[in-house]
Amino acid sequence: SDVPLYAVFGNPIAHSRSPQIHSGFAEQLGDAVRYDARLAPVDDFQGGWRAFVSEGGRGANVTVPFKQQAAVLADQLSDRARQAGAVNTLMVGDSGEVIGDNTDGAGLLLDLKRLEAPLADARILVLGAGGAVRGVLGPLLATGPSELVVANRTVEKATALAELFDAMGHIRGCGFEAIEGTFDLVINATSASLAGALPPLPEILFNEGALAYDMMYGATPTVFLQWAQRHGVRCVDGLGMLVGQAAESWYLWRGTRPDTTPVLEALRADLR
Ligand code: NDP
Numbered sequence: 001s002d003v004p005l006y007a008v009f010g011n012p013i014a015h016s017r018s019p020q021i022h023s024g025f026a027e028q029l030g031d032a033v034r035y036d037a038r039l040a041p042v043d044d045f046q047g048g049w050r051a052f053v054s055e056g057g058r059g060a061n062v063t064v065p066f067k068q069q070a071a072v073l074a075d076q077l078s079d080r081a082r083q084a085g086a087v088n089t090l091m092v093g094d095s096g097e098v099i100g101d102n103t104d105g106a107g108l109l110l111d112l113k114r115l116e117a118p119l120a121d122a123r124i125l126v127l128g129a130g131g132a133v134r135g136v137l138g139p140l141l142a143t144g145p146s147e148l149v150v151a152n153r154t155v156e157k158a159t160a161l162a163e164l165f166d167a168m169g170h171i172r173g174c175g176f177e178a179i180e181g182t183f184d185l186v187i188n189a190t191s192a193s194l195a196g197a198l199p200p201l202p203e204i205l206f207n208e209g210a211l212a213y214d215m216m217y218g219a220t221p222t223v224f225l226q227w228a229q230r231h232g233v234r235c236v237d238g239l240g241m242l243v244g245q246a247a248e249s250w251y252l253w254r255g256t257r258p259d260t261t262p263v264l265e266a267l268r269a270d271l272r
Pocket of ligand 1: 194
């Protein structure tokens with residue numbers, strides 16, 4: 001058929017929300033696309049991608065555990081993909097070249113702006129120093145916070161990231177026990193929530209009007225958001241980031257900008 005083909009690659013992939021999100025964009029914009037969920041073997045993302053391209057696939061989202069393999073596979077990387085060291089969006093260029101980009105940071109920023117989160121001149125705390133954090137530090141620092149603190153269980157990973165992004169602004173890396181001061185925005189990007197665990201955080205952490213954001217999402221608030229709720233601050237999960245990164249990928253492929261709000265609302269209603 002002539003309907004342009006896209007997909008999300010992951011392993012596992014069955015529970016991915018991306019097909020629903022992109023179908024929502026397609027419907028909203030009256031731009032018919034086919035968007036599949038594709039399972040690739042853990043050690044052979046390249047094989048899955050090649051098969052997809054031979055079927056006419058034009059672009060794909062890439063999720064756990066393939067973001068690094070996708071970065072290796074791409075012929076060209078955007079600056080932000082290089083900075084993140086990971087690719088979540090692939091597209092086939094006019095000459096068949098494979099272009100790798102990373103829209104996770106832009107997706108988070110899109111959501112934080114929608115929420116009118118404190119950013120410029122704010123004190124921002126990021127918990128975690130994994131792949132997701134690597135992708136969001138550049139866009140966060142570009143908003144001009146007064147200070148950005150990265151705190152992680154493995155301290156060396158936090159200090160290494162702070163060093164890597166040092167030229168972009170006031171950034172410091174430390175362990176959870178060394179977090180000092182109070183913050184306007186606290187972003188949990190640890191996977192501790194997956195295990196129902198909470199990083200050991202100081203009891204006094206939030207400024208007046210602060211926002212607590214967990215990159216994880218689900219039917220019920222994470223332990224981090226439950227903890228933040230008890231401290232009386234506004235709490236938001238990462239579903240909007242998921243829709244935001246999808247919207248940025250859609251823009252790269254299709255050149256149009258979907259309205260994320262109705263798609264996010266439909267997804268939220270579905271999660272419950
Ligand atoms: P990684 O595996 O790369 O990193 C995991 C991080 O969590 C590390 O910093 C690790 O610390 C920390 N961690 C794990 N367990 C614990 C624990 N029990 N206590 C304290 N810290 C812990 O994961 P990602 O960076 O890829 O993803 C992080 C989270 O963000 C996931 O929950 C993921 O679902 C979510 N995410 C959401 C997105 C969205 O669109 N909403 C997009 C991308 C990610 P250490 O270094 O010490 O091991």
